[in-house]
Amino acid sequence: MSKPIVAVVGRPNVGKSTLVNRLAVKRDAIVHESRGVTRDRSYHDCDWNGREFVLIDTGGIESAKSKDVFAPRIREQALAAADEADVIIFVVDGTVGVTDEDEEVARVIRRTKKPVFLVVNKIDDPSAELESWAYYSLGVGEPRPLSAGHGHGTGDLLDDVVAAFPDEEDEVVEVDDGSLNVAIIGRPNVGKSSLTNRLAKRERSIVSDVSGTTRDAVDTLIEWKGNRIRLVDTAGMRKKTQVHEDVEYYSLVRGLGAMDRADVCLLVVDASVGVTEQDQKIAGMAIDRGCAIVIVLNKWDLIDSAEERDRVEASLAQRMTFATWAPSVNVSALTGRAVDKVLAAAVEASRTHASHIKTSQLNNLITQIREGGHTVTDKGRRLKIHYVTQTGERPPAFTFWCNAPDLVDDNYERFLENRLRETFDLVGTPIRLKFRRKDD
Structure with missing residues (x-):
């Protein structure tokens, strides 16, 4: 609503x-x-x-x-x-x-x-x-x-x-019609509207080479291989210090609102520039809101040398270390190169975003970790994880019952996340880890 x-x-x-x-x-x-x-x-x-x-x-x-x-x-x-x-x-x-x-x-x-x-x-x-x-x-x-x-x-x-x-x-009521909500997000002038039009196969959004052309969020419904997808083309999200125009401020509000109701966010990046700090921050906003993410490296037709490809890949590796699980697709919205792969990646990310892993499978992993001896100790105290179960979806959330949740540090949490991702198919989706005392 x-x-x-x-x-x-x-x-x-x-x-x-x-x-x-x-x-x-x-x-x-x-x-x-x-x-x-x-x-x-x-x-x-x-x-x-x-x-x-x-x-x-x-x-x-x-x-x-x-x-x-x-x-x-x-x-x-x-x-x-x-x-x-x-x-x-x-x-x-x-x-x-x-x-x-x-x-x-x-x-x-x-x-x-x-x-x-x-x-x-x-x-x-x-x-x-x-x-x-x-x-x-x-x-x-x-x-x-x-x-x-x-x-x-x-x-x-x-x-x-x-x-x-x-x-x-x-008031306008938003009806859940079972569509997959895909928000197209990114900095101004990276080709979001062009990508929307290419995916929708019609001129639905205003396209211009002037940054900030799109001022509002625009919904487009499409069918793709039996999947009903709602594309939301949002206004470019600038650095906070650059949001001076009143309309751009409210565009930022609507862009964040589009993330809030999205299942998957397509983060469009200008490949000719590489992944920037602002791309990094926008990805962080989407992850904070629990969205699955696909990174779309647009304008790939402008990359014409191995050195340029290496530069883009290096910027991706450097800026997106917090989301190495997010798949990337090299596309050209202008020529239509590989745009079908974008929808395929979005549908796959949506599947993992809504996936549920059996408790028995999770606890088999915990047994392996326990037998491997990898844990946390501090002043004679030793972390013991008793069992784990999935307690949420979209994104998947896992609760670990243990003897001392306060012993879990960032390094051990990353270790557990990496082991979960190595063992189960969680490509494209963030996950949430919670730790509780066994007797809670």
């Missing part, structure tokens, strides 16, 4: 981020921060009384007279937030009264037809009388005193914000 969006706007230093932190329910898979030059912008998934929504903290809006060269872009960001949002929370500082900058923000907000909640922050004493008349002059509705630092008034604010959302039956 498409979640309602709440944008928190205001000038700098009025407590927007404090309010966001107070309202947000933080979860590891869905919190992401995107840093501007001197400002942080973030989005958070929230829940209030069973109603889920996305809360977006925007950068502080500077005065038009500001000497900050990024002030115009931050103003554009506020406009984008207002356009994107179902509800707007406008925050002002109750300790200083209405400022010229507040009035500028109010002029931006009044252009929208969205519900607006005017929050007068930093009113730490709930019994203090608020001089409301000054804030009514902003022309955006009734001011409400609140303390983001202490939490006074936040519950009432959330009650009213949720009540202003569109009816749930009016």
Whole structure:
């Protein structure tokens, strides 16, 4: 289901981020921060009384007279937030009264037809009388005193914000039709849209050699060898310091959302450049979200020498040491070279992503490891793994019951993961390892 969006706007230093932190329910898979030059912008998934929504903290809006060269872009960001949002929370500082900058923000907000909640922050004493008349002059509705630092008034604010959302039956419901969800991710201008069009065998996405052409996530349904596949072509994901444009910021939000609902991510890499640090970071985001991964080395038609091939392979080995299990396919979206292999690899990665290994097979492996004597010791204590079982899928998760989980270090965890991958078919999928005391 498409979640309602709440944008928190205001000038700098009025407590927007404090309010966001107070309202947000933080979860590891869905919190992401995107840093501007001197400002942080973030989005958070929230829940209030069973109603889920996305809360977006925007950068502080500077005065038009500001000497900050990024002030115009931050103003554009506020406009984008207002356009994107179902509800707007406008925050002002109750300790200083209405400022010229507040009035500028109010002029931006009044252009929208969205519900607006005017929050007068930093009113730490709930019994203090608020001089409301000054804030009514902003022309955006009734001011409400609140303390983001202490939490006074936040519950009432959330009650009213949720009540202003569109009816749930009016929201878009995403139906699980059994399709394999494949998100096409990567840096801008690496050929994601061209690959989507080649896989779909029709011009479904806008293709351009200007980076950042795709601004939204586009779904394309295809059939391939009896498999129903939903391709999601996402906007290019830039380094955080390069996400200045308002539309690119929201493209990043949607790109991460596409990962959240994907079974497999096709990480498209420009082979003529090699695997970059940003490719590495995008892969890490997908793995954190539990997605299977296939690395697509696109523009392979531009690689015309053994030296170039060696360079690309070296960059792959160097940058992707944390995902050596991810298969790679050399393709050319322009010519169509090897694109069928991409879908074959995606379907195979989806299979291992959803695979389940019998407990008896897992414990046979543990017996072999135990007999080999490979374990961890510390100050006379010795790790003993009693048994293991698979406790999750998509991605596969394995729980090891042992005598002392605290003895398991990163090296031993990598050793166990390597042995699992050597023994079982887990190509293309991340796995999760958990360790619990036997008597838990």
